[in-house]
Amino acid sequence: MADIVDHSDHGSSGFSGREKITEILNRRHKEREIQIQAAKLERQKDADETEAIQYFEDCFEQKLKLIRGRLETVQGSDSKARVFAEVQNEIYDLQRYLSTSTFFLNEYKIKICQNAINDVCKKLDALKNELIPKKKFGFKSKKTVKINQDGKDTADKIGAGANCEEGDRMKWTFSDRKNELIVLPRAVVDDQTVTATNLTDCIVRLEGHSGSLQFSKLQNCLVICGPTSRSIFLDDCSNCKFVVACQQLRCHRSKNCELYLKVTSRAIIEDCNQIKVAEYNNFYDGLQDDLVRSGLDSDVNNWNELDDFNWLATDKPSPNWSILDPDQTVSDWNSYQKQFQLTYALCETFE
Secondary structure (H helix, E strand, C coil): CHHHHHHHHHHHHHHHHHHHHHHHHHHHHHHHHHHHHHHHHHHHHHHHHHHHHHHHHHHHHHHHHHHHHHHHHHCCCCCHHHHHHHHHHHHHHHHHHHHCCCHHHHHHHHHHHHHHHHHHHHHHHHHHHHHCCCCCCCCCEEEEEEEEECCCCEEEEECCCCCCCECCCCEEEEEECCCCEEECCCHHHHHCEEEEEEEEEEEEECCECEEEEEEEEEECCCEEEECCCCCEEEEEEEECCEEEEEEEEEECCCCCEEEEEEECCEEEEEEEEEEEECCCCCCCCCCCHHHHCCCCCCCCCEEEEECCCCCCCCCCCCEEECCCCCCHHCCCCCHHHHHHHHHCCCCCCCC
């Protein structure tokens, strides 16, 4: 009887041991399956990333090759200005493509691609200077009246004797002004290129619709104008307000500026900080007509979508620009101009 009991207990104990061994084996088998599946997923992830990187490299090189090819053949083109504008757009697109791909690219690859973009930008600028030298602005007989701080009226010919040359290449519409109101009527602005440099404590008001604008080295100035058909370029400006509408805008090496924008593509900043943006609010009689003549789409405005060429991270916004607080936004430009004129002893404007 005791032997039977002992034998039963031994059998029961043996069966329990086999169950434990089976459980351990099954658990290890499941763990191996999980590890194998994880390894497959990791390999698939690596393959996807490799494929994405390879696709990016192929597309980037193809776009870059196209840009370089167009720059090599631009000298023989009958419409160099148009080609330059198209190439500039292609470079902007390439920069955006790089910016939106940085999340799967390493720092070395980003640096290599950025250097390639910088190289074609330099090539483009060099060819522009070589093939399309800047010309003097042709305002030979147009005048605007200013009242200087001594109270005397003076007649200043716009474009005659006011042009200066920078680097023996750039000739400006007007330059080296301080505490002045500069008003250009639509009769001399429409479809024209207007350029200015070295302005301090000035108001620049352009009536009508310009062709393109370029402002350099402005300090504490207000620039307010109607629609611009093509591009606006701002360089080395500080403590300024720009109220502008255009197809493209690029702001370079500037700080602490407010941009009241209507832009139908996207505004671009580079080497800038403390840039604040608001929606274009220069309303005046004839604005809709000027928009039509300029070719700008009245229903499109990307004022709050800036591309910062110095900020490639996609998961964080650029710290170099922000949207202007509503309580800091200027809503009445006529009143603001009058106050500006009184503060800096400028001349009275004419309508």
